Amino acid sequence: MESHGAGLRRVLLLAFCVAGIWSAYIYQGVLQETVSTKRFGPDKKRFEHLAFLNLAQNVVCLIWSFIMIKLWSNGNSGGAPWWSYWSAGITNTIGPAMGIEALKYISYPAQVLAKSSKMIPVMLMGALVYGIRYTLPEYVCTLLVAGGVSVFALSKTSSKTISKLAHPNAPLGYGLCFLNLTFDGFTNATQDSITARYPKTSAWNIMLGMNLWGTIYNMVFMFGWPQASGFEAVQFCKQNPEAAWDIFLFCLCGAVGQNFIFLTISRFGSLTNTTITTTRKFVSIVVSSLLSGNPLSTKQWGSVVMVFTGLSYQIYLKWRKLQRLQKKRKPM
Secondary structure: OHHHHHHHHHHHHHHHHHHHHHHHHHHHHHHHHHHHHOEEOOOOEEOOOOHHHHHHHHHHHHHHHHHHHHHHOOOOOOOOOHHHHHHHHHHHHHHHHHHHHHHHOOOHHHHHHHHOOOHHHHHHHHHHOOOOOOOHHHHHHHHHHHHHHHHHHHOOOOHHHHHHOOOOOHHHHHHHHHHHHHHHHHHHHHHHHHHHHOOOOOHHHHHHHHHHHHHHHHHHHHHHOOOOHHHHHHHHHHHOHHHHHHHHHHHHHHHHHHHHHHHHHHHHOHHHHHHHHHHHHHHHHHHHHHHOOOOOOHHHHHHHHHHHHHHHHHHHHHHHHHHHHHHHHOOO
16 A cells, blocks of 8 residues: 555645646747747837846846755755856856747757757767767657758748737748757756766756856847947836736746756656657647647648657657666666
8 A cells, every 4th residue: 555655645746847847848848939029118119138038037047046945955065166067057147048049040940850859969979079979769759850940941930920029030040949959068068067076066056156147248249239229128028017027927836847847857757757758849849839829730741740859859858768778777
């Protein structure tokens, strides 16, 4: 009975994690699309300073992680020093900024699909730079994802979707998404290096360090740069409280979502987290198409299915590899 009760609690915890990640990031996607496409106020002006979303997200997550460390760390030390995140902070500032900026040029479903093809630059860098040899099934996954994104990009987008974009320009939008993925790769590699050097580093330490440097860099970019567009963004929010509220909720969703991701990884592992976040991206595209008025053609839906078939197959391959490793570790 006791093991049955423990199993039920584990299932309920997993359901809680799925619900948390899905609700936080799907709603954040709706808010991101709203801020990037909506016309606010009586003058019907767009919020042009999308990089400001990154600064706001950094500040909210910085405060959130600081509170979490004070509440849950119990005085533990030995984590990575705050200054060690400076290089990862640079790429983590530039990358997401490019991803958000892409929404001026391509639709939200197109952005989600392009950013789902993370395995392509990873495998490309691995094969060309490090000489890593991949298996045939891994190449099949990559071809499905690359093919799906290509078909989607080349398909005709509805005039209704194009009319909502600030500056429609598909090549520029997809180019920014690809650069976003490239910078993300450097960020992840640097984070892995930091946690390897400082094993006692907690998820909250990483969140604090990354968002501290992100706040510093974005403050310089938004307020210290010649154009100082941060002042215009703040002024826009003052004149349009509705936009300010959407941005605040966007940041809050990011902070809450990160909590659920950390909880999922710590209790169920990174593979379960990847599965949940991948399916969330698919649901985000469906929600965007239904709620936000981004109608997709039959060919585009086909390309979406192609991409997520490739991603699902990749998850299955990782799961099978994990099962084999666990069998080898079991004592005879």
